Amino acid sequence: MSESQPRTQPGTEPGTRTRIDTEVCVVGGGPAGIMLGTLLARAGIEVVVLEKHADFLRDFRGDTIHPSTLALLGQLGLREEFLELPHNEVASLDLVASGIRVHPVDFRRLPPPDDFLTFMPQWDFLDFLSRKATAHPTFRLLMSTAASGLLRDGESGRVLGVQAAGPEGEIDVHATLTVAADGRASTIRDAAGYVPTDFGIGIDVLWFDLPRPQKTPPPTIAYLDANAMVLTIDRRDYYQAGMVIPKGGFGELQAAGLDAFRETLATTARFLRPVVGSIESWDQVKLLTVQVSRLETWHEPGLLFIGDSAHAMSPAFGVGVNYAIQDAVATANRVVPALRAAALTDADLAAVQRRRLPPVRVMQAIQLKLHEVIARPGGGAILSNPPTRAQRAALRLGLPIVRRIMPRLLGRGVRPESISAEVLAPPAS
Template identity: 35%
Template sequence: MSQAREERITTNKEAIIPDTILDVQETSCCIVGGGPTGIVLALILARQGIQVTLLEAHKTFERDFRGDLIQAGAMEIMDELGLTEQLLAQVPHSKTSQMEFSLCGQTVSFANFSKLKTRHPYITIIPQVKLIEFLTESAKRYPNFQLIAGANVQQLIEKNGIITGVRYRRSGGWHEVRSQLTVAADGRFSPVRKLAGMELIETAAPMDLLWFRLPRHSNEPEGLRVRYGSKRVLVTYNTSDGNWQIAAVIPKGNYRQMQTEGIEALQQSIVEVVPEFGDRVHHLKDWKQTSLLSVQMGRLSQWYRPGLLLLGDAAHVMSPLGGVGITYAIQDAVTAANVLSEPLKRGEVELNHLAAVQRQREFAIKVIQGFQSFTQKRITAKAMQADNSLKLPIYLRLPLLSDLRARLFAFGAFPPHIKVKFSL
């Protein structure tokens, strides 16, 4: 049978069918998506001499990521990579050891990280874009690592039922990457997931988040705090550049209505929850200074097809609650590297290897998503409906549960560690 008949190209309906492929590259592992999952997996594989190509849709990493929180579990992986000291020395950051809930003048510790048995008993607050740039520069030290920026993946190549590569558009032309394994780490709206015909089992989330920043006074206490008011919830944490990063929790689909009410109404709602912000809300002048995150939760029933593995948000969309997204994504990458490194070296990646990655990570994902869903429904959703009548449940005030929640956020269930060997 000819190759033309063996192969099938899966494409978006909107995509143009290429007349000419400008070049065809071959690699052991093609990773689509240059977020935390993709770059950590690429770095570990490259350190072992595995040929890896990382395709990133954007031309640069200079865009506004919202996730800045790195839990202790991810910092321990940075230790294992031998990168922690260099990372913290080169990239501005801040730290907090508490995640607090504030309501009606009462503040309780929702998660106390200071008692964790780790070198990093805190949350590291670091701009995600800077983290990715740092890790990318580390990966570039290895000649078998290649980053292709501005690569918009629009087609999957399938041969005899196995995904054997991708086609992407860049600078107006079509290019092709052939690989033993394609890894989709391209986020919650994963184009590769759509091309592969894989659908998330979604769990309804009762809220969206509106992100923005306000100046922070130097004498204000640091930390991460969830602040409850009358039908209002604000999440605040200090950044290394002297600002408060703020997420206003809003009812699902309510953003358009907020815009019609005007920016002044948003300013007023902020002051109602945090009166001390009254002296600076005027800095929030335009909706362009805000960024809407539509909160989703869900996961795939199966994270893989022959020749294709989905990781991170592409496989399981997380809620922002607990600030665990980056950490759990990096843990996905470590598990994948542990399982797949030797098969990739041998050129023998089988379906059971891909299934093993999902099997080792799925329980931890189910646990954290279950906890996020419970908290959103039992606390956050009720707070958005209550007129100063909400009382924090007693179980939120128990120190033992605060410590347990911190461990869940920091490490998750059965946290992975790098098992493969490589030279620093």
């Protein structure tokens, strides 16, 4: 195993392709890809990460850093430095249904120090991790470099790497293992011919920024009534806000006009009324098409899917980043020993799927049920104001159970991962 950067062999004639040889090629510089690249490089594994964009500055991406991710950063010795970056810490999450405040999640029930949720722009998180990864000589991040297809062995069909194009031309990246972490619209997944099962969720989300009102309530993730569901994420200086709409309903909403949109926001989340006038154009409103889908097979010889390329999660609970990072940890734990021994097999990739697919199935089932019952336009009608006798009894009996379960389910995950001692151990000289 080399301690130098992955090897590059430039083409010597016009029109030839540059060849890069490495142990692992990761396609996609999101949370799954950057975390996996960081872990592999720390373990001394040669890794090339391809990111098609020139930077990480894309808005309205998953910005939630869960307690489980904080614990992983602690294992890497990066937790305290990470928390020096601008962020918000939230110890509990409330929701307001039909004007009634409910307290279902308190992360302080988790063991300290990782007993809170962090909101941080995803680009800051990815910049931080990639800087740490670059300190390792076996890590290479190629920005503005888009994968376009797979390299395969002509006889066995085994994946040998990827074809890509970057600022300096076309590239062939040859790798023992290729990991597709390139999101829910994965180019590599399409090239390999895999089609995820789509569970047909019936909502989309509109995202927009609002000034911070002079009077603000306690941290509240959602406001629901019989007409709408409004999401609010406190960014210290402003609110990142959203509204859940029926899938495909953005055109109808636009046709009703901005005044009607602003009034819906102000009626459902009343504390926003003084600031909704800041939305002066539909250009300020971004549509997130919500998808819940997954592959049932995540691998073939030489190729593994993780993160959104394997399973697209709903925004519910903000767990997408958490699950992508846990995929990366499970992958590193399994493949690092095999790569060090030059003995990686398809059984190792199957083992990653066996570990990560069950918790994905569980969380997606919870998300789908949540959207069916409450996390949808009009979901607040499940609770009247004042509550009926039956509703009061349900809250009295159900909330204590929810408060015991939800901090661990959301903060740690169905099957939380821990970085193995072998990955954390310094590579052999």
